[in-house]
Amino acid sequence: MVNCKKPLKIISFDVDGTLVDLEYNDLIWFKEIPELVAKKKKISFERSLKYVYEEYAKLGEHNLNWYDINYWISYFGLEISPNKIFEKYEPQVRIYPEVVPLLEELKKNFILIVITAMPREFLVPKMKKLEKYFKFSFSALSDFKELKNSEIYSKISKALKVRPEQILHIGDHWEFDYLAAQKAGMNAIYLDRSSTTKGNFVVNNLTEIKRVIRDKYNN
């Protein structure tokens, strides 16, 4: 980890799997969409789920459309507005228990931001209870029409007018959060909630972030 001369100024968080659990997304991708497809094609839910799952996998997470609910609604020929789906599952948004106490603490000393790969519309229901903590939110897909790659992180640090080394990004995707942010010159922490990865730059729970900031950045 680079010893930064300038103090840490901004703490950046990924959203899905980092601040909120994956249940909300899973309900949309693996329950609602296959249910609608099953109804339309008049097939069983199980068959529909298998079909839908295979279509998602065929496209893959390196394709922008993979993240785009409008793409899938039209791909499967469904007649529903994404907002209807978002609202239906909003009560299922679950924020990890350590998140609010951590943000309360961090907001005293840092500017907090979120950077998500998902379209902005996906952010709205998830951030309702959290948005007051964050000064800025970025959606790689909506704001840049790209995946969370190192260029996106560079553009964001330029937009915020701070050096990348004054930003610490935390997220649960090895490539899109950890490697990409690090490549852009940011400090990066990989959140591995399954606790299979170990290392200086890995935390298994967000509460460890406070210790990492204290030890590594003397903040």
Ligand SMILES: [Mg+2]
């Ligand atoms: Mg994530």
